[in-house]
Amino acid sequence: xxxxxxxxxxxxxxxxxxxxxxxxxxxxxxxxxxxxxxxxxxxxxxxxxxxxxxxxxxxxxxxxxxxxxxxxxxxxxxxxxxxxxxxxxxxxxxxxxxxxxxxxxxxxxxxxxxxxxxxxxxxxxxxxxxxxxxxxxxxxxxxxxxxxxxxxxxxxxxxxxxxxxxxxxxxxxxxxxxxxxxxxxxxxxxxxxxxxxxxxxxxxxxxxxxxxxxxxxxxxxxxxxxxxxxxxxxxxxxxxxxxxxxxxxxxxxxxxxxxxxxxxxxxxxxxxxx
Amino acid sequence: xxxxxxxxxxxxxxxxxxxxxxxxxxxxxxxxxxxxxxxxxxxxxxxxxxxxxxxxxxxxxxxxxxxxxxxxxxxxxxxxxxxxxxxxxxxxxxxxxxxxxxxxxxxxxxxxxxxxxxxxxxxxxxxxxxxxxxxxxxxxxxxxxxxxxxxxxxxxxxxxxxxxxxxxxxxxxxxxxxxxxxxxxxxxxxxxxxxxxxxxxxxxxxxxxxxxxxxxxxxxxxxxxxxxxxxxxxxxxxxxxxxxxxxxxxxxxxxxxxxxxxxxxxxxxxxxxxxx
Amino acid sequence: xxxxxxxxxxxxxxxxxxxxxxxxxxxxxxxxxxxxxxxxxxxxxxxxxxxxxxxxxxxxxxxxxxxxxxxxxxxxxxxxxxxxxxxxxxxxxxxxxxxxxxxxxxxxxxxxxxxxxxxxxxxxxxxxxxxxxxxxxxxxxxxxxxxxxxxxxxxxxxxxxxxxxxxxxxxxxxxxxxxxxxxxxxxxxxxxxxxxxxxxxxxxxxxxxxxxxxxxxxxxxxxxxxxxxxxxxxxxxxxxxxxxxxxxxxxxxxxxxxxxxxxxxxxxxxxxxxxxxxxxxx
Numbered sequence: 001x002x003x004x005x006x007x008x009x010x011x012x013x014x015x016x017x018x019x020x021x022x023x024x025x026x027x028x029x030x031x032x033x034x035x036x037x038x039x040x041x042x043x044x045x046x047x048x049x050x051x052x053x054x055x056x057x058x059x060x061x062x063x064x065x066x067x068x069x070x071x072x073x074x075x076x077x078x079x080x081x082x083x084x085x086x087x088x089x090x091x092x093x094x095x096x097x098x099x100x101x102x103x104x105x106x107x108x109x110x111x112x113x114x115x116x117x118x119x120x121x122x123x124x125x126x127x128x129x130x131x132x133x134x135x136x137x138x139x140x141x142x143x144x145x146x147x148x149x150x151x152x153x154x155x156x157x158x159x160x161x162x163x164x165x166x167x168x169x170x171x172x173x174x175x176x177x178x179x180x181x182x183x184x185x186x187x188x189x190x191x192x193x194x195x196x197x198x199x200x201x202x203x204x205x206x207x208x209x210x211x212x213x214x215x216x217x218x219x220x221x222x223x224x225x226x227x228x229x230x231x232x233x234x235x236x237x238x239x240x241x242x243x244x245x246x247x248x249x250x251x252x253x254x255x256x257x258x259x260x261x262x263x264x265x266x267x268x269x270x271x272x273x274x
Numbered sequence: 275x276x277x278x279x280x281x282x283x284x285x286x287x288x289x290x291x292x293x294x295x296x297x298x299x300x301x302x303x304x305x306x307x308x309x310x311x312x313x314x315x316x317x318x319x320x321x322x323x324x325x326x327x328x329x330x331x332x333x334x335x336x337x338x339x340x341x342x343x344x345x346x347x348x349x350x351x352x353x354x355x356x357x358x359x360x361x362x363x364x365x366x367x368x369x370x371x372x373x374x375x376x377x378x379x380x381x382x383x384x385x386x387x388x389x390x391x392x393x394x395x396x397x398x399x400x401x402x403x404x405x406x407x408x409x410x411x412x413x414x415x416x417x418x419x420x421x422x423x424x425x426x427x428x429x430x431x432x433x434x435x436x437x438x439x440x441x442x443x444x445x446x447x448x449x450x451x452x453x454x455x456x457x458x459x460x461x462x463x464x465x466x467x468x469x470x471x472x473x474x475x476x477x478x479x480x481x482x483x484x485x486x487x488x489x490x491x492x493x494x495x496x497x498x499x500x501x502x503x504x505x506x507x508x509x510x511x512x513x514x515x516x517x518x519x520x521x522x523x524x525x526x527x528x529x530x531x532x533x534x535x536x537x538x539x540x541x542x543x544x545x546x547x548x549x550x
Numbered sequence: 551x552x553x554x555x556x557x558x559x560x561x562x563x564x565x566x567x568x569x570x571x572x573x574x575x576x577x578x579x580x581x582x583x584x585x586x587x588x589x590x591x592x593x594x595x596x597x598x599x600x601x602x603x604x605x606x607x608x609x610x611x612x613x614x615x616x617x618x619x620x621x622x623x624x625x626x627x628x629x630x631x632x633x634x635x636x637x638x639x640x641x642x643x644x645x646x647x648x649x650x651x652x653x654x655x656x657x658x659x660x661x662x663x664x665x666x667x668x669x670x671x672x673x674x675x676x677x678x679x680x681x682x683x684x685x686x687x688x689x690x691x692x693x694x695x696x697x698x699x700x701x702x703x704x705x706x707x708x709x710x711x712x713x714x715x716x717x718x719x720x721x722x723x724x725x726x727x728x729x730x731x732x733x734x735x736x737x738x739x740x741x742x743x744x745x746x747x748x749x750x751x752x753x754x755x756x757x758x759x760x761x762x763x764x765x766x767x768x769x770x771x772x773x774x775x776x777x778x779x780x781x782x783x784x785x786x787x788x789x790x791x792x793x794x795x796x797x798x799x800x801x802x803x804x805x806x807x808x809x810x811x812x813x814x815x816x817x818x819x820x821x822x823x824x825x826x827x828x829x830x831x832x
Binding site: 026027030031032033034035038054055108109112113114115116117120123124125127128129130131132134135136207210211213214215218219226229230232233234236238241242244245248249252253256 | 568569572573575576577580612613668671672673674675676678679681682683684686687688689690691693694695766769770773774777785788789791792793795797800803804807808811812815
């Protein structure tokens with residue numbers, strides 16, 4: 001609604017700069033505001049002695065613990081181990097799932113053959129396979145890599161396949177009217193159309209991969225951030241636990257943000273409906 | 275120079291199309307013996323009631339669907355599959371959203387293996403011809419409906435087809451844009467010197483654009499009548515308000531009305547027997 | 551539409567059932583290959599080629615078990631000792647309670663976030679952060695807070711299940727066709743009536759989809775929650791069997807969880823279909 005105010009006779013009070021800023025960036029202000037309020041409340045509760053800081057810690061303690069950890073060599077080793085588990089498992093999953101997903105999407109026969117296995121694997125919580133995986137691969141880095149891999153490979157494959165199947169018929173019709181070869185149809189119509197789906201799968205798979213790192217390390221590990229969290233939990237070092245959780249949270253957000261960036265470069269042709 | 279009988283650029287001989295509807299186990303006849311000739315450089319329109327098979331016929335001509343009986347001949351030779359001699363302009367522009375205007379126009383050339391430099395030259399010429407120079411690097415989502423159809427047209431023309439097939443290309447445009455595009459099409463057609471087969475619902479559009487109008491019957495489709503349009507070219511939109519124009523319009527409408535109201539759809543439903 | 555292909559009145563029997571045939575064939579091949587590992591079929595097969603090295607293809611049952619061993623164990627556990635029913639019941643309590651809590655909190659939360667823009671601004675950072683974190687990482691924290699009893703397990707399941715429900719409920723409200731809202735408002739509908747007659751039915755599909763996700767996630771919560779020293783429950787059973795190298799029991803447990811998951815997903819789908827009878831088929 002637009003009201004035109006005549007400055008000479010206006011009785012509408014002029015808004016202060018701050019008020020105007022708040023109004024324009026409402027989302028940021030309210031979101032940031034609640035976050036800050038939450039942190040302050042947390043700090044108050046933790047430091048006031050109402051609740052034993054052993055249970056809930058406080059932002060300052062977590063920050064201090066984090067700072068101390070950054071100087072700890074073991075922490076960096078843990079970070080490296082978890083990082084390697086994630087990258088190896090996720091990388092392998094992408095390398096396998098995208099081509100496989102494309103193949104399954106293109107070949108109905110292949111889909112029929114593989115779907116019982118894909119559906120079953122999708123329904124099995126990886127956590128239940130942990131005892132077996134540890135049995136086969138021990139408690140070193142490779143058991144976690146497999147857990148990460150299993151978690152990421154299915155959503156990426158399913159989404160890629162879904163993308164191939166929803167290639168719009170009208171575009172294929174155009175290609176056929178120009179007598180395009182089957183390969184041409186694949187490379188110029190199916191593949192570009194599948195890219196958005198692949199990215200959806202990649203993002204969802206990244207979340208599951210990260211979950212795999214945590215679950216694997218909580219269960220049985222000798223190193224890694226998840227292991228660090230478990231040990232800190234056992235020794236009631238709540239601030240370290242929170243810091244560890246924070247690291248996973250940050251990783252999750254960063255990976256998704258990176259994928260979003262990458263996706264934008266591939267999808268310049270999309271109207272920005274995001 | 276040898277004199278040879280003028281062979282039609284495009285000829286449909288007794289084209290018939292049946293299809294099998296698995297759900298009802300019925301055999302339906304979509305086209306029942308269509309005979310049509312289009313001479314070189316002619317602009318022929320097809321009009322008819324809804325569902326009469328106009329679009330289906332166009333798909334058969336292009337080779338996207340195979341006829342059950344009868345033949346399609348281009349320059350006297352039988353054709354059964356899509357080929358570079360015919361290009362279709364679909365009602366839905368169907369521009370590949372991930373390609374720029376330029377990328378879309380050269381798409382057909384890519385499919386048949388034309389070299390990059392030649393493709394670029396040809397594309398630039400036709401992008402200019404349809405009035406879109408300067409928009410080569412735009413993506414489809416940035417273009418209006420009319421502009422998208424121009425790209426669609428350029429994409430077909432750049433193939434240098436012998437015959438241009440147009441399937442209600444202006445149906446999804448608003449009325450004003452539609453009229454403008456009709457004029458534009460004639461301008462482009464005169465410059466490009468193509469043979470055109472144009473399918474439309476709008477009788478006035480058909481009359482305005484064509485040398486002849488073929489009226490389809492209701493389903494199963496066949497050519498009910500062919501009306502020659504003896505209005506001199508070049509034609510201006512103002513013609514549509516001329517009395518002679520209205521007379522032809524009435525005549526064609528009467529033919530179609532007959533189909534729509536009187537005889538309804540002469541549908542042949544056979545029970546497909548086991549020995550079929 | 552290819553006229554010729556459609557003219558064929560009969561399609562071969564194989565083609566009609568191709569999907570089931572190929573799928574079943576692959577599963578049978580897989581089971582045979584698996585069985586062969588334990589029984590030494592592969593070792594025997596490859597013996598002429600690899601000599602003594604072929605022995606590596608005969609695996610001890612503790613490593614991979616075999617279909618027959620797993621089937622035997624399943625029979626025992628289901629029908630003879632009945633131990634698995636006890637475990638399932640134990641896990642089910644935590645699961646159901648956690649899920650109910652997730653629904654009770656998640657749906658109102660999501661709907662409110664969808665409806666009141668300011669509320670969604672306030673709540674969104676927390677939901678996104680929670681969503682980006684593997685919620686399982688909170689397990690040690692939860693154990694610190696409330697130990698390892700039933701409460702801890704319910705909390706884990708709740709955390710895992712509440713997010714898909716809340717996020718979907720939020721999206722459900724946001725994607726309601728604004729034209730429908732306009733129509734209701736033009737008839738002078740009150741906020742409550744609007745909610746009851748337009749928002750609720752319109753958001754049901756997405757909410758149910760979120761429920762389907764939550765059901766799966768909750769199952770993960772069941773097993774994860776039992777990692778930390780629970781004595782009973784299906785996850786604990788798998789754990790203990792694994793520690794004792796009873797691989798066949800591990801497989802029985804895994805397959806049981808899969809079966810339960812499939813059944814639950816099917817139940818939700820049935821509900822979805824009943825509720826969405828007005829929808830044109832996708």
